[in-house]
Amino acid sequence: MGEALRRTLPVIVVVFGLLVVWYGAAIVADLPAAQAAAPGTAPAALVGAALALERPLVPAPHQVAAALVGGIFQPITSPHSLVYHAAVTASSAIVGFAIAFVLGIALAIGIVNVRIFDRSIMPWIIASQTVPALAVAPMVVVVLGNAGLTGLLPKALIAAWLSFFPIVTSMVAGLRSPERLQLDLLRTYCAGSWDVFARLRWPASMAFLFPGMKIAATLAVVGAIVAELPTGAQAGLGARLLGASYYGQTLQLWAALAMASLLAVAAVAAADLARAVLVQARGGRL
Amino acid sequence: MAPVAVVANGLSLTFGSGAEATQALEGVDLTILRGEFVSLIGPSGCGKTTLLRAIADLERPTGGTLLVNGMTPELARRQRAYGYVFQAPALYPWRNVERNVMLPLEIMGVPRAERRELSQRNLQLVGLAEVARRFPWQLSGGMQQRVSIARALSFSPSLLLMDEPFGALDEITRDGLNLHLHELWRSTGMTIVFVTHSIPEAVYLSTRIVVMSPQPGRIVEVIDCDLESPRPLEIRETAAFAAIGSQVRRALHSGTSHG
Numbered sequence: 001m002g003e004a005l006r007r008t009l010p011v012i013v014v015v016f017g018l019l020v021v022w023y024g025a026a027i028v029a030d031l032p033a034a035q036a037a038a039p040g041t042a043p044a045a046l047v048g049a050a051l052a053l054e055r056p057l058v059p060a061p062h063q064v065a066a067a068l069v070g071g072i073f074q075p076i077t078s079p080h081s082l083v084y085h086a087a088v089t090a091s092s093a094i095v096g097f098a099i100a101f102v103l104g105i106a107l108a109i110g111i112v113n114v115r116i117f118d119r120s121i122m123p124w125i126i127a128s129q130t131v132p133a134l135a136v137a138p139m140v141v142v143v144l145g146n147a148g149l150t151g152l153l154p155k156a157l158i159a160a161w162l163s164f165f166p167i168v169t170s171m172v173a174g175l176r177s178p179e180r181l182q183l184d185l186l187r188t189y190c191a192g193s194w195d196v197f198a199r200l201r202w203p204a205s206m207a208f209l210f211p212g213m214k215i216a217a218t219l220a221v222v223g224a225i226v227a228e229l230p231t232g233a234q235a236g237l238g239a240r241l242l243g244a245s246y247y248g249q250t251l252q253l254w255a256a257l258a259m260a261s262l263l264a265v266a267a268v269a270a271a272d273l274a275r276a277v278l279v280q281a282r283g284g285r286l
Numbered sequence: 287m288a289p290v291a292v293v294a295n296g297l298s299l300t301f302g303s304g305a306e307a308t309q310a311l312e313g314v315d316l317t318i319l320r321g322e323f324v325s326l327i328g329p330s331g332c333g334k335t336t337l338l339r340a341i342a343d344l345e346r347p348t349g350g351t352l353l354v355n356g357m358t359p360e361l362a363r364r365q366r367a368y369g370y371v372f373q374a375p376a377l378y379p380w381r382n383v384e385r386n387v388m389l390p391l392e393i394m395g396v397p398r399a400e401r402r403e404l405s406q407r408n409l410q411l412v413g414l415a416e417v418a419r420r421f422p423w424q425l426s427g428g429m430q431q432r433v434s435i436a437r438a439l440s441f442s443p444s445l446l447l448m449d450e451p452f453g454a455l456d457e458i459t460r461d462g463l464n465l466h467l468h469e470l471w472r473s474t475g476m477t478i479v480f481v482t483h484s485i486p487e488a489v490y491l492s493t494r495i496v497v498m499s500p501q502p503g504r505i506v507e508v509i510d511c512d513l514e515s516p517r518p519l520e521i522r523e524t525a526a527f528a529a530i531g532s533q534v535r536r537a538l539h540s541g542t543s544h545g
Contacts, residue, residue, distance in 0.1 A: 181376045188370040189390045203380045282380045283421040
């Protein structure tokens, strides 16, 4: 009991502190609007009114929670269902992550094995990440649209764009991680390059891959949302964010944001689960 | 076929070139017969590890000739003529003990059933059959090094090359492993080349001791070590043991005094 309390107490204190700051900010930001709506209200009632506005400048935590819960428990067919929008975003994030995963690992293998690749491709990979995805997204959509590709794939490609970088870099580091000694050992067995890859470089890279995968998973979610913003998407958390901000529906906006972070948490949890499975298979360590 | 395992003639090996060049070996002549236990001893930089690595085709000599089992070191390596035990166990942490021992067998294409049997037998040989399912990090340093010996023995090489395998271990563990290694050598009849910087270890294990000195790395003296066999650890308290030990010590001193 004491141990559990000692672990959770810091978390509770931080959450409590954040809530206090948040409520403070909401009151300060929304008080003028509440006053304008009902001039001459007593100060105590005014605070209550400020925290219950329909379109607050800064919504209070309980309002966001209510909007989130309300959005989640809509029928899934409703355009207000956050589960529906999250599922749309998640599907392009998952496909995007899968593309990034395969492409990232393939590129890393190329970079580690072919010297020319290292020199020629790595600068482009880095350059690709300096281009803002938001600027690239409409171009990708238009170009792919002309080629007859619409729907999920353009969004997935933008998610993959952001997501492949941490996979490439962590895999390159991982595939290069074996020490001289471990390579010499294989040389004494006269092992071919396939054996060096499959029995040493690949398994050694796993400890490096998973931290990169965690970052990649969250970036896939971000990429999927970003891809929905400029493409005029009708569904998805990005579309929901854009619509809510266009119409000044702050509660809807914050609820969609909260849903997006829940989605990112789920993505990280999935990466952690994959890691746990491998750790289990390796007897308790990666 | 002549019972010769390793022959070096005027062997030299230089690292780097120009002003940066280091003469790691110079004019090394050495013949190691099959079934011998030969120790290479000397201070750091005397080229003992380099000589072992050259035999293993992990370094290329720059002069002289070197033959392993009557062929070039490269050909010998391709025929998997030797097992190599490094200073560190170099076990793969993601493989359990049994699968670490099977690693060379997998690479050499040994069928699964036979792999398992060979791994089991060689773990028994180093007294570790009961930890086959454990992972390296669950074992002590001494046990890990025994696993690496089992791994080197798994494909029954005729030659075992060992580079200060017990250097990082405590005295008591080391004694136990020395006893074990001597028994292993006696029972298998394999040829062992063993790098060490411990005089008692060299005298206890060897049939011949090659004393080397640095700058440039060369052989100062080759000392016969004809103690009885089997050798209990107590043999280290006998006069014969002490006599060989002081002979090695004198050779080491003469090697460094004009170096």
